[in-house]
Amino acid sequence: MPNLSRRLLWPLAILLLVVGRSALASGELYYLGQPIPDIQRAWTSEDYQKLIDALQALDKTQANALPRRSGEFTGPIYQRMVSEDNFRPQMNIYAPLELRQNEAREVLFKLKELMRLYFDFRAAMQPYGAEALGLMSYSLREQAILFNLTVEFWMTLAQSEQRNPVRLKGMQEAKAAASMLTSSALDYLGLTAQFERQDLVLYSAELSKQMPELFVHLPGEVRGQMLARVQQFAEQHPYPEVRGNMHDLLPVLQNIQADVQRQLAAPVKGAAAPPTLDLSAPKE
Structure with missing residues (x-):
């Protein structure tokens, strides 16, 4: 049997991909x-696992x-x-x-x-740079959806249950995971030696769209750190296109930060107003 070159394997691969449904029982x-x-249909976590199993076998x-x-x-x-x-x-x-x-x-x-x-992590230049960055920005979107669902579930709990230490710990862990992913996403922007310029430019544009939805859920201290890093990229990143995307993102995050701070400073509805200090002279 003649040896097939790698160039010929790709049409063979797509052939198997297309006809597999009708050819296999x-x-x-x-x-x-x-x-x-x-x-041709939306994937579930089980589908992702099936793909991971296949790609791990191929990668070896x-x-x-x-x-x-x-x-x-x-x-x-x-x-x-x-x-x-x-x-x-x-x-x-x-x-x-x-379930969701x-x-x-x-x-x-x-x-x-x-x-x-x-x-x-060992490569000087990422062999799948565009794909890795695309998966990171997609993961940010998934993390934001997960956090929105977590908050929605939290709001269904009674106040006594919300104060439960186990529930509080779970919410803190969710915030910590979101903070770590967001920080890692920004780390990638600085890896100019490992990623192609055009891939980082596209990634920075995707990041500017994905980050606001997740940013609002981060702890206050982390939001401040993220703002400082985005501002630094907007001013100092070596690629002007990335600087432009971060410059566009910065005021969006700043507005979210200001809005969150206003909401935290506002009095809680239904709470009793604090007593006023009476400075009038005592009656004789």
């Missing part, structure tokens, strides 16, 4: 011999085999990974809130697993 799609989820045996963001044949697979359609089941208000919250949490965990596949 199980209805599964295959990518380079590994079963993957249907890319084939170099440069992971789906590319703009790949001629593999692009549709990657685009399904980061499709907005995947969020719709989590945002379906007719589904049980707790758990699903968002599981998907976020799977996205982190994919990040480990796409990001090579």
Whole structure:
């Protein structure tokens, strides 16, 4: 049997991807011999796990085999990974809130697993730079959805339950996870030696869209730190396009910060007004 060059393997791969549904009794799609989820529908956490299993197997045996963001044949697979359609089941208000919250949490965990596949901490230049950055910005969106669902669930609890130490610890852990992810997302902007310029420029534009929704949920101290870092990038990043995107993002975050501070300073509705100090002279 003649040896097939890598160039010929890609058409073969997409052929398996397209005809797999009709050719196989199980209805599964295959990518380079590994079963993957249907890319024509929204993915669940189980679908992400199936993809992770396939890509982990490929990554051990084939170099440069992971789906590319703009790949001629593999692009549709990657685009399904980061499709907005995947969020719709989590945002379906007719589904049980707790189930949606758990699903968002599981998907976020799977996205982190994919990040480990796409990001090579030992590489001087990232082999999947565009894909790793795309997954990071997509993870920010998932984290924001998870936090929105967490807050929505929190509001369904009685005040006594909200003060429960276990509940409070859970909320603190959620804020800590969101803070860590946001900080890591900004770290990537500074890795100019590891990522291509055009990839960082696109990433900074995506970041400017994703960050405000998550920023509002961060602890006050962390919001201040994020503002300082965004301002630093807006002033000092070596790429003018990135500076421009961060310059556009900065006032949006500043307005959110000011609005949150105003709300925290406002008196709680229904609370008794503090007694006024009577400075009048005592009656004789």
